[in-house]
Amino acid sequence: MIKVALIMGISGACRYCELTNLKSTDVKDAGSYLLVSIPDTKTGISRKFTIMEEGFCVNAIKYAENIFLFAQFA
Incomplete structure (x- = not known):
């Protein structure tokens, strides 16, 4: 979980509150990449x-899939 938060935080330049408010519906799996929407930001602009599925991001996709599967059953 920490690895996913780190990768998403760095890739999207996300603030702590943006990461904690992120929902599984804000992340769309498009096959070879994930599309992440940050709807509520500090500046009010989504x-x-x-x-992308390159380098360390492959691991992010793998970990994110596991977390979202776990979240659906929790």
Whole structure:
């Protein structure tokens, strides 16, 4: 879980509150990349970023899939 938060935080330049308010519906799996939407930001402007399937991001996709599967059953 910490690895996913780190990768998402760095990739999207996210603040702590943006990461904690993130929902599984804000992350869309598009096959080779993840599309992450940050709807509620400090500045009031929503933004989107992608995590591509390259290098360390492959691990982010693997860990994110496991976390979202776990969250659905919790």
